[in-house]
Amino acid sequence: MTETTTGRADRAPARGHRASTRRPGSRQAEVTRLLPSGILVVVLVAICALIAIPLIYVVLSSLNSDLGVARGEFFPSSFSLENYANIWTTIGLGKGIANSLIVAGSAAVVSAAVALATAYVFVRFRFFGRVTIMRGLLVVQSVPGTLMVLPVFVVFASAGTYLGITVIGTLWGLFVTYLTFTLPFSTWVMVTYLRGLPRELEEAARIDGASNLKILSKVILPLSWPGVMVAAIFAFLLGWNDVLFASVMTNSDTQTAAIALQVFGSTQQSGTLPLYGQMMAASLVCAVPVILLFLMFQRYLVSGLTSGAVKG
Numbered sequence: 630m631t632e633t634t635t636g637r638a639d640r641a642p643a644r645g646h647r648a649s650t651r652r653p654g655s656r657q658a659e660v661t662r663l664l665p666s667g668i669l670v671v672v673l674v675a676i677c678a679l680i681a682i683p684l685i686y687v688v689l690s691s692l693n694s695d696l697g698v699a700r701g702e703f704f705p706s707s708f709s710l711e712n713y714a715n716i717w718t719t720i721g722l723g724k725g726i727a728n729s730l731i732v733a734g735s736a737a738v739v740s741a742a743v744a745l746a747t748a749y750v751f752v753r754f755r756f757f758g759r760v761t762i763m764r765g766l767l768v769v770q771s772v773p774g775t776l777m778v779l780p781v782f783v784v785f786a787s788a789g790t791y792l793g794i795t796v797i798g799t800l801w802g803l804f805v806t807y808l809t810f811t812l813p814f815s816t817w818v819m820v821t822y823l824r825g826l827p828r829e830l831e832e833a834a835r836i837d838g839a840s841n842l843k844i845l846s847k848v849i850l851p852l853s854w855p856g857v858m859v860a861a862i863f864a865f866l867l868g869w870n871d872v873l874f875a876s877v878m879t880n881s882d883t884q885t886a887a888i889a890l891q892v893f894g895s896t897q898q899s900g901t902l903p904l905y906g907q908m909m910a911a912s913l914v915c916a917v918p919v920i921l922l923f924l925m926f927q928r929y930l931v932s933g934l935t936s937g938a939v940k941g
Contacts, residue, residue: 687913689703691909691910692708692709693705698909716907722886722915724882725884729887731800737865738861739804740811744812745850745860749823751763753831766813766817782877814864818856819856822859830852831844859930876888886915890915
């Protein structure tokens with residue numbers, strides 16, 4: 630009788646222990662769900678509608694006639710792909726997209742490569758002024774671009790005057806301008822990512838006789854692809870969407886897609902019937918490269934953005 634009572638007493642704490650382990654989990658579940666399921670569904674539907682409805686309207690307007698868009702038709706009375714065929718001659722969008730791909734793509738590749746090497750030096754080596762330089766990059770990143778338009782233009786114009794080098798109106802001049810703003814951000818992205826990489830792999834490669842350059846290319850680069858993709862994509866987006874610097878650094882032959890759209894939109898304001906359909910079609914065509922870029926590198930982008938929070 631005593632053994633039976635003792636056995637029950639021994640099993641009681643175990644049950645209490647199991648019950649206590651379930652309680653924190655249930656409480657955590659209650660805390661993480663901030664809204665009831667019904668309200669959460671309504672909020673998500675409202676957010677998706679706010680995003681999807683304007684996009685659907687742009688797509689339908691690009692398939693509609695200019696008169697139908699001017700009348701305020703949401704669904705076209707007749708669908709036509711004529712606007713997509715006319716934008717290449719009316720706007721000259723082909724040259725603008727090509728210039729944007731060259732400048733933004735070059736800025737993305739060079740910025741990611743330089744940022745990787747620079748971040749590796751900052752993270753793995755200790756030298757005088759390292760922290761000061763990193764803080765300086767952060768300060769440069771925080772300066773608004775509108776404050777830098779005039780100084781950059783004056784410096785590049787002076788280079789053409791004193792050095793005999795034409796910078797204004799060239800694609801490489803715009804490329805150097807974008808590097809000024811993409812390198813600080815890309816460097817900080819790579820610094821955050823490289824801090825989470827283990828040093829043991831580098832030490833093993835160094836024992837085998839690998840140089841710093843070989844370690845960077847054979848060890849660090851394969852492990853840093855998510856961070857490199859984040860830096861490259863954001864640098865590409867800066868160059869692709871920029872209007873401010875491209876408007877003063879380019880001419881009619883080197884204008885980017887964003888400038889071509891801006892010029893086309895401004896010329897349509899004085900017309901009797903603006904070419905609304907072509908404007909919508911051109912906007913969608915200019916958005917296609919960015920959408921494809923995100924779809925192709927979505928896996929690297931998500932892991933690169935979350936790596937700082939997980940590894941840091």
